[in-house]
Amino acid sequence: MIELRDVSKSFTLHNQGGAVIEVMRGASLKVAPGECVALTGESGAGKSTLMRMIWGNYLAASGSIMVGTTDVARAEPREVLALRRETLGYVSQFLRVVPRVPTREVVAEPLLALGRSSDEALGRAEALLERLNIPRTLWGLSPTTFSGGEQQRVNIARGFAHAFPALLLDEPTASLDATNREVVLALIEEAKARGAAIVGIFHDEEARGRVCDRVVDVTRFTPARAA
């Protein structure tokens, strides 16, 4: 479902003397439907960079990044947008929303974007919020004022609203208490059971051990260390 071949990435900092920083070389990765792969490596090794290249907000310098039938490294913006709408979901560490929009609608939005009826989308959103223990009284409020853990859970609910065939998870269990962590792990297991291909970053080793089938250490794609 997700396949990276020989992907490299460098940053050119034009405003800092044109410094070129090569951050990744020869990255290859294959994730089958129903499989969950954890990216590991120390801070700065390039876990998030790799994930962002799959999401498409970082441009790959070379190589191919296939998600389904789309090569993210070469696709037109509207192809990537269609991919994000239908195929590829992303649970980032931070919630980014239009202020003032109620939580219920924030979570339902991925479904509304797919043209589902508002009843269906809101129903699914409410079921997820309920499951993730977001108090019902908060559903009508904007999540911008919520606590870190609550925002994280809203983000997860939003990421799981549509049954994406491919998912990127950036620290999905960070800043969650034991009960909610359990809910998130169950959601991940259900996604795997329905055949989703998942790439994740988990600092929580126990969670990683439970939901991930394989571990890929991105350090081996880091040029400075390989040299």
Added chain:
Amino acid sequence: MTPLLSVQGIRKTYGFRIGCTDVGFDLYPGEVMGIVGESGSGKSTLLSCLAGHLTPDQGSVVFDTRAEGPRDTVTMSEPERRMLGRTDWAFVHQNPRDGLRMSVSAGGNVGERLMAVGARHYGQIRETATDWLGRVEITEDRIDDRPRAFSGGMQQRLQIARNLVSGPRLVFMDEPTGGLDVSVQARLLDLLRGLVREMGLSALIVTHDLAVVRLLAHRLMVMKSGRVVETGLTDQVLDDPQHPYTQLLVSSVLQV
């Protein structure tokens, strides 16, 4: 899929000075594209050329019309272009006073667009106007007030209602949230996003506010000195800018 708007080689000069040059892109139905750049980078000139307010020196602006398919709006006759401006196109000015009739009531401002496309039944016009004022959160009891009696944010929302009432397919916006306080800005963003999704609108938004484009635009075009220096997905351009100018622009934003 046919692009809704296909722009090629647009150039506009003011004497020896370049307004904008070599601009080309395709905009598809349902897409929102942001045009960013500093003051004087040519983004407003470009928008005026695209919307038919200025005649470009070179280039074509092909719009997929409902009746006749793709037509070059630069070479079409003035009445035809004006007809487009009243029906399929809408233009939201930075200053609401440029887009509203200040001496006509709020309801009249909205109703006028409807009458321009043939509506004549007073009751229906008033009903539609009330409905649209409601959508932009202007209460019914203000329908007979003139825009002069409105706050800046209300005027801007009224301008949006006036523009969208005739069900356009393409909206040009020049700094739609400029000069509004942040709470009104957020309300407006939410409104615009909902309308884009529900009506399948396409939009071109000129702004220098990167936070606005991140939330509203699917794609981004960065301009400097009249030229396009970078294009791409909004989050890609903002998170991994390639051109020196874009890097400078993104790194100059204060973090909130």
